[in-house]
Amino acid sequence: MFDIGLNLTSSQFAKDRDEVVTRAFDAGVKGLLLTGTNLHESQQAQQLARRYEYCWSTAGVHPHDSSSWVDNSAEVIYTLAKTEEVVAIGECGLDFNRNFSTPAEQESAFTAQLALAAELEMPVFMHCRDAHKRFLTLLEPWLDKLPGAVLHCFTGSRQEALDCLGRGLYLGITGWICDERRGLELRELLPVIPAQHLLLETDAPYLLPRDLSPKPASRRNEPAYLAHIAERVAYWRGEDPQWLAAQTDDNVRRLFGVQF
Template identity: 35%
Template sequence: MLIDTHAHLQDKALKADLKEVLKRAKEAGVKKIICIGYDYPTSVEAVELARKYEGIYAVVGVHPHDAKELDEETLDKLYQLAREEKVVAVGEIGLDYYRNLSPREKQKEAFIAQIKLAREAGKPVVIHDRDAHQEVLDIIKKEKAGLNGGVMHCYSGYLPMAIELMKEGFYISFAGPVTFNNARKTVEVAANIPLERMLIETDCPYLAPEPVRGKRNEPAYVSYVAGKIAEIKRKSWEEVAYITSLNAEKVFHLR
């Protein structure tokens, strides 16, 4: 069994043929998919998909790109969503200093507010970090963001940070970029942390792995990520699939 721990199934790139996408995922051995929101409307859509399809679970939250739009009313509505039965985490939340689509102070405020929301809801967090490694780590430590468990999605940091994150209760998730030829830093992290603290994901429809790089990504392609991790760790594909699925079930409390 495989679990794609980070997919945007509600994205317009997947809507037209979602049933076929889900069928291909099932045929590839992907039994469970975590559908991630990135603002309030897409969080609602994630919940609706989780209600509709067996094996799909939702994560609700506001991405740092939209942090400037997060107000008390939206936080209240997110809290109500977070209490739904098939909502398994709050995310994706964090900081993005690469595109800076929201002011950095607003990003920090939204990040901290949603960590507190997750704590109140008793849910883990799914974190987005781009070019903001130290600030993300500082906030995680100060706010005890890993209290209910957490996932650093599509990990792009260095090994020392990954070690610190694991001490804080986080799992490190790898997506398509670990398969890229220039992924030396990410490969080093994957080689040096325990398989028992690793997750795999697609981040579809983005970041398609080799050998489908450049195409629309979809959950079936998480199989390629599993294959690359197996190569790096010198394990069988089956062992990687089994252990990363156990890890996902543990952090997200999947049934």
Template identity: 40%
Template sequence: NYILVDVCANLVNKKYSRDLDAVVQRAKDAGVKKMLVVGTSAHSTKEALRLTRMFPGTLYCTAGIHPHDAKSWDDDTLRLLREVASNPECVGIGECGLDFNKNFSPPEVQLEVLHRQVALACELKKPLVLHERDAFAPMLAVLEKYADRLPPTVVHCFTGTSEQALKYVAMGFYIGVTGYLWKDKGPLREALRGVPTERLLLETDSPFLCPNPRAARLGESLKSVPSPRALGLVERYCSFQRNEPCSLPATLELCAALLGLEPHDLALRTTYNALSLFGLD
């Protein structure tokens, strides 16, 4: 069995409201010993902290406002994030960033809210968890203003190009890889090969981004990658409607195959990265 850390699981999502105990236990049985429940709004940040109290030592949380929710920022938001972040179970600031793909919040509002959260992470010296879609250059422009005092930083759910990955790595950032890796298009697999393993993290982004080891255009060599156990966990418990942290071994195994590594070796490296980055026990 692997020992893994899922650095982004949206377990506050209502899709887990009826069976969260079983979801967490399945993850642990699959080797996912610790999970980070990310805050994406004022409500989910408070809920994420509450969940960590229900599963001490297994669930940890972050405090943040997702770019989709940036328009909800008000006078109380910074106080709330600071309050939640003062708890030992809260190990990071985010998920914050820029999403110019959907623009559910106006771009100028997203930029202002990102600035505030990056400044908070710098002040509290808590790791920063970033979200970026179609906003690479403006995001970099914000981060470079804080370059001399940025805490450890994670680019969550990276889906970009080799060039973007190399730029992030050059800035000392960590790259989070999800089940998106199973998609049979886009530059992510090539980009992954340029990321040193000491900068790699694994995540499910549950309930989103379910791995699809049977994708029609995957190619036979990749279809044979997942072990029967990892494949069984995905097929029995996960779907495009609801991914679970127990799917993480499948993404680990594909990642390892693409990098030419043994899955157990990559599990050790990425778990060490997560434990040391977030200061987990």
């Protein structure tokens, strides 16, 4: 199992990062992709990926942080992308739910990062919330110039999933599906996703699976819980968990070019 979405730079892991990584590998996780959400955290993620074996990172600016995009932002990401630890550009995309950055700022930063990924011939690690139509409009002209793309933490509708899959995107699935209040629609559309386009992630420390038992006292999600997510995804897809884990591992190797 490979966790494609882990926010190891979060302050929630400040006191026990080493132990969190150790627990993940002890639980059967084979690799981790550390998410960069702004320039500073992208630099931190790259340093952490260098520190731990079988860890890699992304470099990019999240839509929430798009207002921080300046003239030299692309240069900083470009430099990070040339290191062996960074294997994707992102987390980038659109989030019109909260608009911590204006839609115009988000669209500008997203397009700039798509252009950078195309130039570097690197996959993109993307975010989309309440912006599906505009997200696809901006992404589509770049798809034939990118080696691959994943929409991480997918929580959209069946039609949105089909729209993304029809354009060759991978979809990252989290413990959101374990939420009996919010995750039922996503749970029902899991069989729609071809196994060859499915990736697994925790998005830790966020999105602790609600059906995890016993729950940690901290209520903090960890990559060690990826096995639980994988088992539930396999169950709702009617597949063997070990087979699905192997398939998603192959997808990771194909998309990000990593060996683990």
